[in-house]
Amino acid sequence: MRILRRLTIGQKLTSIAMLSSFAALVSASIAFLAYDLHTIRQSLARRILTDAQIVGFNSVSPLLFNDAETATTTLGGLRAEPAIVAAIVRGQGDARPFATYFRDGPSAARLALPAHVAPGPVFAADHLLVSEPIRFEGRPIGTLVIQADLAEIHSRQRRYAGIVLAVLGGSFVLALGISRLMAKTISRPIVRLADTARAVSSQKDYSVRAPAEGRDEIGLLVGTFNEMLDQIQRQDSDLKEARADLERRVDTRTRDLAAANKELEAFSYSVSHDLRAPLRAIDGFSKAVLSGYGPQLDERGRHYLERVRAGTQRMAQLIDDLLGLARVSRRQLVRQRVNLSEVAGQVAAELARRQPSRQVRLDVQPGLSAEVDPHLLTIVLENLMGNAWKFTGKKAEAHVEVGQRADGPEPAFYVRDNGAGFDMEYADKLFGAFQRLHADTDFEGTGIGLATVQRIVARHGGRIWAEGGVDKGATFYFTLERNP
Ligand SMILES: Nc1ncnc2c1ncn2[C@@H]1O[C@H](COP(=O)(O)OP(=O)(O)OP(=O)(O)O)[C@@H](O)[C@H]1O
Ligand SMILES: [Mg+2]
Numbered sequence: 001m002r003i004l005r006r007l008t009i010g011q012k013l014t015s016i017a018m019l020s021s022f023a024a025l026v027s028a029s030i031a032f033l034a035y036d037l038h039t040i041r042q043s044l045a046r047r048i049l050t051d052a053q054i055v056g057f058n059s060v061s062p063l064l065f066n067d068a069e070t071a072t073t074t075l076g077g078l079r080a081e082p083a084i085v086a087a088i089v090r091g092q093g094d095a096r097p098f099a100t101y102f103r104d105g106p107s108a109a110r111l112a113l114p115a116h117v118a119p120g121p122v123f124a125a126d127h128l129l130v131s132e133p134i135r136f137e138g139r140p141i142g143t144l145v146i147q148a149d150l151a152e153i154h155s156r157q158r159r160y161a162g163i164v165l166a167v168l169g170g171s172f173v174l175a176l177g178i179s180r181l182m183a184k185t186i187s188r189p190i191v192r193l194a195d196t197a198r199a200v201s202s203q204k205d206y207s208v209r210a211p212a213e214g215r216d217e218i219g220l221l222v223g224t225f226n227e228m229l230d231q232i233q234r235q236d237s238d239l240k241e242a243r244a245d246l247e248r249r250v251d252t253r254t255r256d257l258a259a260a261n262k263e264l265e266a267f268s269y270s271v272s273h274d275l276r277a278p279l280r281a282i283d284g285f286s287k288a289v290l291s292g293y294g295p296q297l298d299e300r301g302r303h304y305l306e307r308v309r310a311g312t313q314r315m316a317q318l319i320d321d322l323l324g325l326a327r328v329s330r331r332q333l334v335r336q337r338v339n340l341s342e343v344a345g346q347v348a349a350e351l352a353r354r355q356p357s358r359q360v361r362l363d364v365q366p367g368l369s370a371e372v373d374p375h376l377l378t379i380v381l382e383n384l385m386g387n388a389w390k391f392t393g394k395k396a397e398a399h400v401e402v403g404q405r406a407d408g409p410e411p412a413f414y415v416r417d418n419g420a421g422f423d424m425e426y427a428d429k430l431f432g433a434f435q436r437l438h439a440d441t442d443f444e445g446t447g448i449g450l451a452t453v454q455r456i457v458a459r460h461g462g463r464i465w466a467e468g469g470v471d472k473g474a475t476f477y478f479t480l481e482r483n484p
Contacts, residue, residue, distance in 0.1 A: 008187070008191075009183075009187040009190050010180075010187035010188075010191070012183075013179070013182070013186055014176070014180050014183045017175065017179030017182065018172075018179055021175045021179070022168075025171055026168070029168065032164070033164065036156075036157075037153070040152075040153050041123065041153060044083065044152070045121035045128060045130070048081070048121065048128060048130045049120070049130055049132070051084065051146065052132035052144055053132060055074060055078060055087065055144055056133070058074045059071050059074055059075075059089050059099070059134050059142065060135075060136050060141070062099070064136060071089055071099035072100070075087050075099050075100065075101035076101060078101050082152075083148040083151070083152055084103060084146055084148050085147050085149050086101060086147045087100065087101040088101075088145050089143070090142055091142045092140050092141050092143070119131050119133060123150075126150055127147050128147070128148045128150065129145065130146045130147075130148070132145075132146075189210075189213040189214065190218060192210055192211055193218075195210075196208055196209065206233035206236050207233060209226045209229060212226070265326055265330060268326055269323065269326045269330070273323065275315075275319055279316055282308065282312050283316070286308045289305055290302065290305050290306070290309075317446060321448035321449075321452075322433075324448070325452045328376065328455050329459075331373075331375075333373045333376070336374060337371050338370060338372050338374045339368070339369050340370055340381070340402075341365065341367060341368045341369075343377060343378055343381055344364045344368070344385065347378070347381045347386075348360075348385060350382075351385060351386065359397075359398065360398040361397070361399045361400070362400050363400070363401045363402070364401075364402045365403035365404060368403070368404055370413075370480045373459075376460075377456070379452060379453070380457065380478070381402075381415070383450065383452060383453045384453060384476050384478075386449065387476075388400045388415055388417035390443050391417060391419035391421075392417050392419035392420075394420065395419055397418075398417070398419065399418045400416070400417045401414075401415070401417070402416075403416075408477075410479055411479070412478060413479070413480070414475050414476060415475070416473065417475075420438065420442075421468040421470050421474050422438075423437065424467070427467075430466055431454040431464065432451060434448065453476075460480045461480070462478055462479035462481050463478070463479055464479075465478075
Protein backbone atom coordinates (compact mmCIF):
# COMPACT_ATOMS: atom_id res chain seq x y z
CA MET A 1 0.00 0.00 0.00
CA ARG A 2 2.92 2.32 0.76
CA ILE A 3 4.32 1.72 -2.72
CA LEU A 4 0.90 2.56 -4.19
CA ARG A 5 0.96 5.91 -2.40
CA ARG A 6 4.18 6.90 -4.17
CA LEU A 7 2.80 6.23 -7.65
CA THR A 8 1.24 8.84 -9.89
CA ILE A 9 -2.52 8.71 -10.42
CA GLY A 10 -2.01 7.22 -13.90
CA GLN A 11 0.26 4.49 -12.53
CA LYS A 12 -2.19 3.76 -9.73
CA LEU A 13 -5.12 3.37 -12.13
CA THR A 14 -3.05 1.17 -14.47
CA SER A 15 -1.90 -1.04 -11.58
CA ILE A 16 -5.44 -1.42 -10.24
CA ALA A 17 -6.81 -2.38 -13.67
CA MET A 18 -3.91 -4.76 -14.30
CA LEU A 19 -4.17 -6.44 -10.92
CA SER A 20 -7.91 -7.00 -11.16
CA SER A 21 -7.85 -8.30 -14.73
CA PHE A 22 -4.87 -10.52 -13.91
CA ALA A 23 -6.64 -11.92 -10.83
CA ALA A 24 -9.78 -12.62 -12.90
CA LEU A 25 -7.79 -14.35 -15.64
CA VAL A 26 -5.76 -16.49 -13.23
CA SER A 27 -8.84 -17.67 -11.31
CA ALA A 28 -10.68 -18.43 -14.59
CA SER A 29 -7.69 -20.41 -15.86
CA ILE A 30 -7.39 -22.39 -12.61
CA ALA A 31 -11.11 -23.23 -12.74
CA PHE A 32 -10.81 -24.26 -16.38
CA LEU A 33 -7.77 -26.48 -15.71
CA ALA A 34 -9.46 -28.12 -12.71
CA TYR A 35 -12.63 -28.77 -14.69
CA ASP A 36 -10.69 -30.20 -17.63
CA LEU A 37 -8.66 -32.48 -15.34
CA HIS A 38 -11.85 -33.80 -13.77
CA THR A 39 -13.51 -34.43 -17.17
CA ILE A 40 -10.55 -36.19 -18.73
CA ARG A 41 -10.08 -38.45 -15.69
CA GLN A 42 -13.74 -39.38 -15.80
CA SER A 43 -13.58 -40.22 -19.50
CA LEU A 44 -10.39 -42.30 -19.06
CA ALA A 45 -11.94 -44.19 -16.17
CA ARG A 46 -15.07 -44.83 -18.23
CA ARG A 47 -13.02 -46.09 -21.18
CA ILE A 48 -10.92 -48.47 -19.09
CA LEU A 49 -14.00 -49.70 -17.22
CA THR A 50 -15.73 -50.53 -20.53
CA ASP A 51 -12.58 -52.40 -21.69
CA ALA A 52 -12.52 -54.25 -18.36
CA GLN A 53 -16.16 -55.26 -18.69
CA ILE A 54 -15.64 -56.58 -22.27
CA VAL A 55 -12.40 -58.43 -21.47
CA GLY A 56 -13.92 -59.71 -18.21
CA PHE A 57 -16.90 -61.13 -20.11
CA ASN A 58 -14.58 -62.77 -22.67
CA SER A 59 -12.48 -64.34 -19.91
CA VAL A 60 -15.42 -66.35 -18.43
CA SER A 61 -15.01 -69.46 -20.65
CA PRO A 62 -11.16 -69.60 -20.52
CA LEU A 63 -11.47 -69.43 -16.72
CA LEU A 64 -14.17 -72.11 -16.65
CA PHE A 65 -12.11 -74.38 -18.94
CA ASN A 66 -8.81 -73.41 -17.37
CA ASP A 67 -7.59 -72.21 -20.79
CA ALA A 68 -4.83 -69.72 -19.88
CA GLU A 69 -3.65 -69.39 -23.47
CA THR A 70 -7.07 -68.13 -24.71
CA ALA A 71 -7.27 -65.90 -21.66
CA THR A 72 -3.87 -64.35 -22.52
CA THR A 73 -4.97 -63.85 -26.14
CA THR A 74 -8.17 -62.19 -24.92
CA LEU A 75 -6.10 -59.91 -22.66
CA GLY A 76 -3.87 -59.09 -25.66
CA GLY A 77 -6.91 -57.39 -27.22
CA LEU A 78 -6.30 -54.60 -24.67
CA ARG A 79 -3.37 -53.43 -26.85
CA ALA A 80 -5.94 -51.33 -28.70
CA GLU A 81 -6.04 -49.01 -25.67
CA PRO A 82 -2.56 -47.43 -25.47
CA ALA A 83 -3.13 -46.10 -21.92
CA ILE A 84 -3.36 -49.66 -20.51
CA VAL A 85 0.02 -50.68 -19.11
CA ALA A 86 -0.93 -54.04 -17.67
CA ALA A 87 -3.85 -56.37 -17.05
CA ILE A 88 -4.16 -59.47 -14.98
CA VAL A 89 -6.81 -62.17 -14.59
CA ARG A 90 -6.91 -64.14 -11.38
CA GLY A 91 -9.12 -67.07 -10.58
CA GLN A 92 -11.44 -66.67 -7.61
CA GLY A 93 -9.44 -67.02 -4.38
CA ASP A 94 -6.25 -67.58 -6.40
CA ALA A 95 -3.33 -65.26 -5.61
CA ARG A 96 -1.33 -66.35 -8.71
CA PRO A 97 -2.16 -64.72 -12.02
CA PHE A 98 -4.16 -66.83 -14.44
CA ALA A 99 -3.34 -64.67 -17.48
CA THR A 100 -1.41 -61.39 -17.86
CA TYR A 101 -0.88 -58.62 -20.33
CA PHE A 102 2.00 -56.17 -20.32
CA ARG A 103 2.09 -53.33 -22.85
CA ASP A 104 5.86 -52.88 -22.81
CA GLY A 105 6.77 -56.50 -22.16
CA PRO A 106 6.86 -58.31 -18.84
CA SER A 107 10.33 -56.96 -17.95
CA ALA A 108 9.04 -53.36 -18.05
CA ALA A 109 6.10 -54.28 -15.88
CA ARG A 110 7.55 -53.86 -12.52
CA LEU A 111 4.06 -53.23 -11.60
CA ALA A 112 3.00 -55.29 -8.70
CA LEU A 113 -0.66 -55.51 -9.23
CA PRO A 114 -2.13 -55.71 -5.77
CA ALA A 115 -3.92 -58.91 -4.89
CA HIS A 116 -7.05 -57.13 -3.76
CA VAL A 117 -8.25 -54.03 -5.51
CA ALA A 118 -11.53 -52.40 -4.65
CA PRO A 119 -13.96 -52.76 -7.53
CA GLY A 120 -14.29 -49.80 -9.86
CA PRO A 121 -11.70 -47.18 -10.88
CA VAL A 122 -9.12 -45.97 -8.28
CA PHE A 123 -6.72 -43.10 -9.14
CA ALA A 124 -3.19 -43.04 -7.73
CA ALA A 125 -0.55 -40.32 -8.36
CA ASP A 126 0.62 -41.71 -11.70
CA HIS A 127 -1.78 -44.51 -12.59
CA LEU A 128 -5.34 -45.71 -12.59
CA LEU A 129 -6.41 -49.13 -11.33
CA VAL A 130 -9.67 -50.71 -12.46
CA SER A 131 -10.82 -53.99 -10.91
CA GLU A 132 -13.69 -55.93 -12.52
CA PRO A 133 -15.16 -59.10 -11.03
CA ILE A 134 -15.63 -61.99 -13.55
CA ARG A 135 -18.90 -63.80 -12.97
CA PHE A 136 -20.58 -66.89 -14.29
CA GLU A 137 -24.30 -67.23 -13.64
CA GLY A 138 -24.07 -64.52 -11.02
CA ARG A 139 -21.28 -66.32 -9.13
CA PRO A 140 -17.78 -64.74 -9.02
CA ILE A 141 -15.20 -66.96 -10.66
CA GLY A 142 -12.29 -64.49 -10.94
CA THR A 143 -11.11 -60.89 -11.08
CA LEU A 144 -9.66 -58.74 -13.83
CA VAL A 145 -7.42 -55.85 -12.77
CA ILE A 146 -6.28 -53.30 -15.33
CA GLN A 147 -3.65 -50.65 -14.74
CA ALA A 148 -3.55 -47.62 -17.00
CA ASP A 149 -0.98 -44.80 -16.96
CA LEU A 150 -1.89 -41.10 -16.81
CA ALA A 151 0.64 -39.95 -19.44
CA GLU A 152 -2.19 -38.83 -21.69
CA ILE A 153 -3.72 -36.72 -18.93
CA HIS A 154 -0.36 -35.29 -17.94
CA SER A 155 0.66 -34.33 -21.47
CA ARG A 156 -2.74 -32.79 -22.09
CA GLN A 157 -2.42 -30.79 -18.87
CA ARG A 158 1.06 -29.59 -19.82
CA ARG A 159 -0.32 -28.47 -23.18
CA TYR A 160 -3.17 -26.67 -21.51
CA ALA A 161 -0.88 -24.98 -18.97
CA GLY A 162 1.25 -23.76 -21.89
CA ILE A 163 -1.83 -22.39 -23.61
CA VAL A 164 -3.01 -20.75 -20.38
CA LEU A 165 0.41 -19.14 -19.88
CA ALA A 166 0.45 -17.88 -23.46
CA VAL A 167 -3.06 -16.50 -23.08
CA LEU A 168 -2.10 -14.89 -19.76
CA GLY A 169 0.98 -13.28 -21.34
CA GLY A 170 -1.01 -12.03 -24.33
CA SER A 171 -3.80 -10.69 -22.15
CA PHE A 172 -1.26 -9.03 -19.87
CA VAL A 173 0.18 -7.03 -22.77
CA LEU A 174 -3.28 -6.24 -24.09
CA ALA A 175 -4.62 -5.27 -20.66
CA LEU A 176 -1.58 -3.10 -20.03
CA GLY A 177 -2.17 -1.19 -23.26
CA ILE A 178 -5.90 -0.78 -22.65
CA SER A 179 -5.59 0.17 -18.98
CA ARG A 180 -2.86 2.68 -19.74
CA LEU A 181 -5.04 4.28 -22.32
CA MET A 182 -8.02 4.35 -19.96
CA ALA A 183 -5.94 5.59 -17.03
CA LYS A 184 -4.63 8.40 -19.18
CA THR A 185 -8.11 9.64 -19.98
CA ILE A 186 -8.87 9.76 -16.24
CA SER A 187 -5.53 11.01 -14.96
CA ARG A 188 -4.77 13.60 -17.66
CA PRO A 189 -7.39 16.15 -16.51
CA ILE A 190 -6.40 15.61 -12.86
CA VAL A 191 -2.71 16.14 -13.69
CA ARG A 192 -3.57 19.30 -15.63
CA LEU A 193 -5.70 20.51 -12.72
CA ALA A 194 -2.78 19.90 -10.34
CA ASP A 195 -0.43 21.80 -12.71
CA THR A 196 -2.81 24.73 -12.79
CA ALA A 197 -3.16 24.76 -8.99
CA ARG A 198 0.64 24.70 -8.69
CA ALA A 199 1.01 27.60 -11.13
CA VAL A 200 -1.59 29.59 -9.19
CA SER A 201 0.05 29.00 -5.82
CA SER A 202 3.64 29.57 -6.94
CA GLN A 203 3.18 32.50 -9.34
CA LYS A 204 0.04 34.01 -7.78
CA ASP A 205 -1.27 34.20 -11.31
CA TYR A 206 -5.05 33.92 -11.06
CA SER A 207 -5.59 34.30 -14.78
CA VAL A 208 -4.59 30.70 -15.61
CA ARG A 209 -7.37 28.11 -16.08
CA ALA A 210 -7.40 24.32 -16.08
CA PRO A 211 -8.47 23.00 -19.53
CA ALA A 212 -12.09 21.79 -19.40
CA GLU A 213 -12.45 18.06 -20.17
CA GLY A 214 -15.43 15.74 -20.17
CA ARG A 215 -18.68 15.88 -18.26
CA ASP A 216 -17.90 13.43 -15.51
CA GLU A 217 -17.07 14.25 -11.89
CA ILE A 218 -13.54 15.32 -12.86
CA GLY A 219 -14.98 17.65 -15.49
CA LEU A 220 -17.25 19.05 -12.76
CA LEU A 221 -14.25 19.48 -10.44
CA VAL A 222 -12.28 21.30 -13.14
CA GLY A 223 -15.27 23.57 -13.85
CA THR A 224 -15.73 24.39 -10.14
CA PHE A 225 -12.00 25.02 -9.74
CA ASN A 226 -12.05 27.43 -12.69
CA GLU A 227 -15.09 29.21 -11.25
CA MET A 228 -13.24 29.56 -7.97
CA LEU A 229 -10.28 31.06 -9.85
CA ASP A 230 -12.69 33.51 -11.52
CA GLN A 231 -13.86 34.66 -8.11
CA ILE A 232 -10.34 34.90 -6.68
CA GLN A 233 -9.19 36.83 -9.74
CA ARG A 234 -12.07 39.27 -9.35
CA GLN A 235 -11.39 39.71 -5.64
CA ASP A 236 -7.66 40.06 -6.30
CA SER A 237 -8.17 42.79 -8.83
CA ASP A 238 -10.65 44.54 -6.48
CA LEU A 239 -8.08 44.29 -3.72
CA LYS A 240 -5.32 45.64 -5.95
CA GLU A 241 -7.52 48.54 -6.98
CA ALA A 242 -8.41 49.27 -3.36
CA ARG A 243 -4.75 49.12 -2.41
CA ALA A 244 -3.73 51.42 -5.24
CA ASP A 245 -6.48 53.83 -4.19
CA LEU A 246 -5.33 53.66 -0.59
CA GLU A 247 -1.73 54.24 -1.62
CA ARG A 248 -2.79 57.23 -3.69
CA ARG A 249 -4.70 58.63 -0.74
CA VAL A 250 -1.85 57.97 1.68
CA ASP A 251 0.50 59.64 -0.81
CA THR A 252 -1.63 62.73 -1.04
CA ARG A 253 -2.05 62.88 2.73
CA THR A 254 1.68 62.36 3.29
CA ARG A 255 2.48 65.12 0.85
CA ASP A 256 -0.06 67.44 2.53
CA LEU A 257 1.33 66.52 5.92
CA ALA A 258 4.92 67.04 4.84
CA ALA A 259 4.02 70.43 3.41
CA ALA A 260 2.17 71.40 6.59
CA ASN A 261 5.07 70.15 8.68
CA LYS A 262 7.56 72.10 6.65
CA GLU A 263 5.46 75.21 7.00
CA LEU A 264 5.20 74.69 10.73
CA GLU A 265 8.92 74.11 11.05
CA ALA A 266 9.68 77.21 9.00
CA PHE A 267 7.22 79.14 11.12
CA SER A 268 8.67 77.97 14.45
CA TYR A 269 12.17 78.52 13.14
CA SER A 270 11.49 82.09 12.10
CA VAL A 271 9.49 82.79 15.26
CA SER A 272 12.32 81.48 17.44
CA HIS A 273 14.80 83.34 15.34
CA ASP A 274 12.84 86.59 15.40
CA LEU A 275 12.24 86.33 19.15
CA ARG A 276 15.96 86.56 19.74
CA ALA A 277 16.29 90.22 18.62
CA PRO A 278 13.76 91.74 21.09
CA LEU A 279 15.15 89.44 23.79
CA ARG A 280 18.65 90.70 23.14
CA ALA A 281 17.28 94.25 23.34
CA ILE A 282 15.63 93.56 26.71
CA ASP A 283 18.81 92.00 28.07
CA GLY A 284 21.03 94.70 26.57
CA PHE A 285 18.97 97.56 27.88
CA SER A 286 18.58 95.95 31.32
CA LYS A 287 22.35 95.66 31.42
CA ALA A 288 22.67 99.30 30.31
CA VAL A 289 20.24 100.43 33.02
CA LEU A 290 22.16 98.43 35.63
CA SER A 291 25.53 99.80 34.61
CA GLY A 292 24.39 103.38 33.84
CA TYR A 293 21.77 103.92 36.50
CA GLY A 294 22.69 101.27 39.03
CA PRO A 295 23.74 103.66 41.75
CA GLN A 296 20.44 105.61 41.44
CA LEU A 297 18.41 102.44 42.02
CA ASP A 298 17.89 100.91 45.39
CA GLU A 299 18.79 97.33 46.21
CA ARG A 300 15.34 95.97 45.28
CA GLY A 301 15.34 97.80 41.90
CA ARG A 302 18.72 96.32 41.04
CA HIS A 303 17.52 92.85 42.13
CA TYR A 304 14.48 93.11 39.89
CA LEU A 305 16.64 94.09 36.93
CA GLU A 306 18.94 91.12 37.66
CA ARG A 307 15.84 88.89 37.63
CA VAL A 308 14.82 90.41 34.27
CA ARG A 309 18.25 89.60 32.88
CA ALA A 310 18.21 86.03 34.26
CA GLY A 311 14.76 85.51 32.72
CA THR A 312 15.83 86.75 29.31
CA GLN A 313 18.94 84.58 29.41
CA ARG A 314 16.89 81.50 30.24
CA MET A 315 14.50 82.37 27.47
CA ALA A 316 17.44 82.77 25.07
CA GLN A 317 18.58 79.30 26.11
CA LEU A 318 15.09 77.93 25.47
CA ILE A 319 15.01 79.56 22.04
CA ASP A 320 18.45 78.14 21.22
CA ASP A 321 17.27 74.67 22.21
CA LEU A 322 14.11 75.07 20.14
CA LEU A 323 16.17 76.16 17.18
CA GLY A 324 18.39 73.11 17.70
CA LEU A 325 15.28 70.90 17.63
CA ALA A 326 14.06 72.60 14.45
CA ARG A 327 17.47 72.23 12.84
CA VAL A 328 17.48 68.51 13.59
CA SER A 329 14.28 68.17 11.55
CA ARG A 330 15.44 70.35 8.68
CA ARG A 331 18.90 68.90 8.32
CA GLN A 332 19.40 66.38 5.53
CA LEU A 333 20.21 62.89 6.76
CA VAL A 334 23.53 61.55 5.48
CA ARG A 335 24.17 57.99 6.61
CA GLN A 336 27.60 56.49 6.96
CA ARG A 337 29.13 53.81 9.13
CA VAL A 338 29.93 55.32 12.50
CA ASN A 339 31.85 53.80 15.40
CA LEU A 340 29.46 54.50 18.26
CA SER A 341 31.93 53.38 20.91
CA GLU A 342 34.39 56.01 19.75
CA VAL A 343 31.78 58.79 19.71
CA ALA A 344 30.63 57.77 23.22
CA GLY A 345 34.25 58.00 24.41
CA GLN A 346 34.61 61.52 22.97
CA VAL A 347 31.31 62.67 24.50
CA ALA A 348 32.35 61.26 27.89
CA ALA A 349 35.72 63.04 27.66
CA GLU A 350 33.98 66.35 26.96
CA LEU A 351 31.56 65.82 29.89
CA ALA A 352 34.47 65.02 32.21
CA ARG A 353 36.37 68.09 30.98
CA ARG A 354 33.39 70.32 31.78
CA GLN A 355 33.00 68.92 35.29
CA PRO A 356 36.48 67.86 36.39
CA SER A 357 35.33 67.49 40.00
CA ARG A 358 32.94 64.62 39.12
CA GLN A 359 34.04 61.01 39.48
CA VAL A 360 32.00 58.90 37.05
CA ARG A 361 32.77 55.27 36.25
CA LEU A 362 32.19 54.85 32.52
CA ASP A 363 31.79 51.53 30.68
CA VAL A 364 31.51 51.64 26.89
CA GLN A 365 31.07 48.35 25.05
CA PRO A 366 33.75 48.27 22.35
CA GLY A 367 32.96 47.80 18.66
CA LEU A 368 29.48 49.39 18.62
CA SER A 369 28.76 50.59 15.13
CA ALA A 370 25.82 51.64 12.96
CA GLU A 371 25.04 53.25 9.63
CA VAL A 372 23.81 56.67 10.75
CA ASP A 373 24.22 60.41 10.32
CA PRO A 374 27.37 61.05 12.41
CA HIS A 375 26.44 64.62 13.39
CA LEU A 376 22.93 63.70 14.52
CA LEU A 377 24.13 60.60 16.33
CA THR A 378 26.62 62.70 18.27
CA ILE A 379 23.69 64.88 19.41
CA VAL A 380 21.85 61.72 20.57
CA LEU A 381 24.77 60.51 22.66
CA GLU A 382 25.49 64.01 23.99
CA ASN A 383 21.95 64.28 25.28
CA LEU A 384 21.56 60.74 26.65
CA MET A 385 25.03 60.64 28.24
CA GLY A 386 24.61 64.28 29.37
CA ASN A 387 21.41 63.27 31.17
CA ALA A 388 23.09 60.20 32.69
CA TRP A 389 25.90 62.46 33.92
CA LYS A 390 23.47 65.05 35.25
CA PHE A 391 21.07 62.67 37.00
CA THR A 392 23.90 60.79 38.74
CA GLY A 393 25.17 64.12 40.12
CA LYS A 394 23.95 63.33 43.61
CA LYS A 395 25.35 59.77 43.72
CA ALA A 396 28.56 59.04 45.58
CA GLU A 397 29.53 56.38 43.03
CA ALA A 398 28.17 57.36 39.66
CA HIS A 399 28.15 54.71 36.97
CA VAL A 400 27.31 55.22 33.29
CA GLU A 401 27.18 52.38 30.77
CA VAL A 402 26.85 52.47 26.97
CA GLY A 403 26.24 49.24 25.05
CA GLN A 404 24.08 47.16 22.80
CA ARG A 405 21.47 44.70 23.98
CA ALA A 406 21.63 41.35 22.20
CA ASP A 407 18.95 39.40 24.05
CA GLY A 408 15.89 41.58 23.38
CA PRO A 409 13.37 41.17 20.54
CA GLU A 410 15.35 43.68 18.45
CA PRO A 411 18.98 44.76 18.76
CA ALA A 412 18.99 48.08 20.61
CA PHE A 413 21.67 50.42 21.86
CA TYR A 414 21.36 51.69 25.41
CA VAL A 415 22.69 54.32 27.83
CA ARG A 416 22.29 53.26 31.46
CA ASP A 417 23.01 55.09 34.71
CA ASN A 418 22.52 54.53 38.43
CA GLY A 419 21.25 58.03 39.08
CA ALA A 420 18.01 59.61 40.33
CA GLY A 421 15.85 57.58 37.92
CA PHE A 422 12.20 58.40 37.35
CA ASP A 423 8.71 57.13 37.97
CA MET A 424 7.78 54.63 35.22
CA GLU A 425 4.23 55.99 35.35
CA TYR A 426 5.47 59.08 33.51
CA ALA A 427 7.84 57.27 31.16
CA ASP A 428 5.88 58.32 28.07
CA LYS A 429 6.10 62.00 29.04
CA LEU A 430 9.93 62.09 28.97
CA PHE A 431 10.13 62.67 25.24
CA GLY A 432 7.75 65.63 24.99
CA ALA A 433 9.31 69.09 24.48
CA PHE A 434 9.73 70.99 27.77
CA GLN A 435 8.57 67.96 29.76
CA ARG A 436 10.66 67.46 32.87
CA LEU A 437 10.17 65.01 35.71
CA HIS A 438 12.67 66.69 38.05
CA ALA A 439 12.58 70.11 39.66
CA ASP A 440 14.82 72.83 38.24
CA THR A 441 16.31 73.24 41.68
CA ASP A 442 17.41 69.57 41.79
CA PHE A 443 18.62 69.20 38.20
CA GLU A 444 18.65 72.12 35.81
CA GLY A 445 17.60 71.88 32.18
CA THR A 446 15.04 73.03 29.66
CA GLY A 447 13.44 69.67 28.87
CA ILE A 448 14.14 69.75 25.16
CA GLY A 449 17.00 67.22 25.03
CA LEU A 450 14.98 63.97 24.84
CA ALA A 451 12.51 65.55 22.37
CA THR A 452 15.49 66.24 20.09
CA VAL A 453 16.85 62.71 20.59
CA GLN A 454 13.47 61.19 19.77
CA ARG A 455 13.20 63.18 16.58
CA ILE A 456 16.68 62.08 15.45
CA VAL A 457 15.95 58.42 16.22
CA ALA A 458 12.64 58.65 14.35
CA ARG A 459 14.38 60.19 11.34
CA HIS A 460 16.66 57.17 11.29
CA GLY A 461 13.60 54.92 11.25
CA GLY A 462 14.17 53.69 14.79
CA ARG A 463 12.42 54.08 18.16
CA ILE A 464 13.41 55.07 21.69
CA TRP A 465 12.05 54.04 25.07
CA ALA A 466 13.12 54.24 28.68
CA GLU A 467 13.08 52.03 31.76
CA GLY A 468 13.81 53.12 35.28
CA GLY A 469 12.61 53.61 38.82
CA VAL A 470 12.82 56.40 41.36
CA ASP A 471 16.38 56.32 42.77
CA LYS A 472 17.08 53.14 40.84
CA GLY A 473 18.73 54.71 37.82
CA ALA A 474 17.49 54.85 34.24
CA THR A 475 18.15 53.05 30.95
CA PHE A 476 17.39 54.63 27.57
CA TYR A 477 17.14 52.16 24.67
CA PHE A 478 17.12 53.17 21.02
CA THR A 479 17.16 51.38 17.71
CA LEU A 480 18.45 52.74 14.43
CA GLU A 481 17.15 51.14 11.28
CA ARG A 482 19.81 49.41 9.20
CA ASN A 483 22.06 48.93 12.19
CA PRO A 484 24.46 45.98 11.97
N1 LIG B 1 19.06 59.60 32.90
C1 LIG B 1 17.96 60.08 33.44
N2 LIG B 1 17.62 59.74 34.72
C2 LIG B 1 16.50 60.21 35.27
N3 LIG B 1 15.63 61.03 34.65
C3 LIG B 1 15.91 61.40 33.39
C4 LIG B 1 17.08 60.95 32.74
N4 LIG B 1 17.08 61.47 31.48
C5 LIG B 1 15.99 62.24 31.39
N5 LIG B 1 15.28 62.20 32.53
C6 LIG B 1 14.02 62.90 32.84
O1 LIG B 1 13.44 63.34 31.61
C7 LIG B 1 13.32 64.72 31.55
C8 LIG B 1 13.53 65.21 30.16
O2 LIG B 1 14.87 65.04 29.78
P1 LIG B 1 15.50 66.01 28.76
O3 LIG B 1 16.86 65.60 28.46
O4 LIG B 1 14.54 66.20 27.67
O5 LIG B 1 15.49 67.35 29.55
P2 LIG B 1 16.57 67.92 30.53
O6 LIG B 1 17.74 67.06 30.59
O7 LIG B 1 15.85 68.16 31.79
O8 LIG B 1 16.92 69.30 29.85
P3 LIG B 1 17.83 69.48 28.56
O9 LIG B 1 16.93 70.12 27.58
O10 LIG B 1 18.91 70.38 29.04
O11 LIG B 1 18.28 68.16 28.14
C9 LIG B 1 14.36 65.20 32.52
O12 LIG B 1 14.01 66.44 33.05
C10 LIG B 1 14.28 64.13 33.62
O13 LIG B 1 13.19 64.39 34.47
MG1 LIG C 1 18.80 66.53 28.88
